[in-house]
Amino acid sequence: MAEPRLHHVGFVVADVQRALPAWQASLGACRVSESIHDPLQKVTVAFLQPPAADAVQIELVAPAGEGSPVASFLAKGGGLHHLCYEVDDLDAHLAGMKARKAIVIRPPKPAAAFGGRRIAWMVTPERLVVEYLERAPAASNY
Amino acid sequence: MAEPRLHHVGFVVADVQRALPAWQASLGACRVSESIHDPLQKVTVAFLQPPAADAVQIELVAPAGEGSPVASFLAKGGGLHHLCYEVDDLDAHLAGMKARKAIVIRPPKPAAAFGGRRIAWMVTPERLVVEYLERAPAASNY
Numbered sequence: 001m002a003e004p005r006l007h008h009v010g011f012v013v014a015d016v017q018r019a020l021p022a023w024q025a026s027l028g029a030c031r032v033s034e035s036i037h038d039p040l041q042k043v044t045v046a047f048l049q050p051p052a053a054d055a056v057q058i059e060l061v062a063p064a065g066e067g068s069p070v071a072s073f074l075a076k077g078g079g080l081h082h083l084c085y086e087v088d089d090l091d092a093h094l095a096g097m098k099a100r101k102a103i104v105i106r107p108p109k110p111a112a113a114f115g116g117r118r119i120a121w122m123v124t125p126e127r128l129v130v131e132y133l134e135r136a137p138a139a140s141n142y
Numbered sequence: 143m144a145e146p147r148l149h150h151v152g153f154v155v156a157d158v159q160r161a162l163p164a165w166q167a168s169l170g171a172c173r174v175s176e177s178i179h180d181p182l183q184k185v186t187v188a189f190l191q192p193p194a195a196d197a198v199q200i201e202l203v204a205p206a207g208e209g210s211p212v213a214s215f216l217a218k219g220g221g222l223h224h225l226c227y228e229v230d231d232l233d234a235h236l237a238g239m240k241a242r243k244a245i246v247i248r249p250p251k252p253a254a255a256f257g258g259r260r261i262a263w264m265v266t267p268e269r270l271v272v273e274y275l276e277r278a279p280a281a282s283n284y
Contacts, residue, residue: 003195009151009225011270019268026242026266052227053145054196058270079269080222083151085194100168124168126161127221128153128200 004085004093007133008047008057012070012078016044016062023048023060032057038112042068045113059084059113069106069121082121084131090118093132101125108134146227146235149275150189150199154212154220158186158204165190165202174199180254184210187255201226201255211248211263224263226273232260235274243267250276 013019016035023029029048037044042065047057061081063071073081087093090108098104106121111133118134155161158177165171171190179186184207189199203223205213215223229235232250240246248263253275260276 004193005195006148006192006198009222013268023266023268023270026239026244026268026270028238028242050148050227051146053147054198056148056196056198058225077218080151080224080271082222083200085192096170097168100170102168124165126155126165126168128165128168129222 002088002135004087004132006056007084007086008059009080010059010061010082010084010131012061012073012081014062014074014078016046016060019060019062020046020048023058027051027058029058033113035060036113037064039065040109041106041111041113041119042066043070047113082129082131084119084133086133086135088135090120090132090134094120094122097122097124097130102130105129144230144277146229146274148198149226149228150201151222152201152203152224152226152273154203154215154223156204156216156220158188158202161202161204162188162190165200169193169200171200175255177202178255179206181207182251183248183253183255183261184208185212189255224271224273226261226275228275228277230277232262232274232276236262236264239264239266239272244272247271 032049033047035046044064102122108118108120110116111119174191175189177188186206244264250260250262252258253261
């Protein structure tokens with residue numbers, strides 16, 4: 001089992017496609033993805049890789065559709081929103097975090113941005129929003 | 143010259159010492175620092191290392207003193223606040239970011255949390271707050 005790894009930091013914006021060129025310019029980033037609309041997750045996302053030795057990406061996230069999980073955060077102004085860790089065993093990881101009183105706010109679902117790999121969202125009692133991304137693809141999705 | 147590296151993600155709280163035990167418990171973190179009061183930076187900070195393969199820490203930051211740079215953010219509820227990159231040449235890095243239209247919001251000053259190494263704060267036109275930490279100690283401070 002590999003240890004969790006910080007995969008990206010999420011930043012909520014109003015419109016990913018409109019925001020992306022300016023972000024790319026100001027960070028001096030290599031654009032690492034097109035913007036991806038995910039109707040299941042109700043978000044549009046894109047990933048930027050800042051010029052850094054680590055591989056931690058910045059994810060731009062915008063609401064897409066009714067009841068998007070980031071709509072209320074955007075209404076308050078947007079900005080830095082969550083940390084996403086890549087983990088080997090998603091279900092075991094969620095169970096471990098639940099035992100530490102974190103709450104699942106979005107149960108595991110496949111994510112278009114990660115080729116169908118499952119993600120889940122939790123919030124700790126201290127209001128840190130954490131996304132977990134399953135390292136291996138779920139067998140049922142392939 | 144080594145490339146920049148994501149050193150920590152800052153999260154603004156009201157009281158670092160009060161928050162730290164709960165954060166340590168919910169993240170399953172190894173506490174990597176005591177809380178450090180920095181009158182020059184007008185903040186109190188502490189660092190947590192989540193159980194992860196990377197070395198990206200979470201910094202809890204609370205205002206300390208009149209005119210603290212995080213006071214207004216706390217007044218709006220606190221939360222994820224900034225990304226801090228460790229860089230070789232702080233001044234050259236700031237110049238590069240200025241050329242990309244980022245603005246210096248706190249010019250380089252020694253930071254108690256980093257043994258007197260200099261830090262500076264910028265904000266990009268997209269409202270990403272970025273802290274830069276000088277990798278080598280500044281000669282004048284030693």
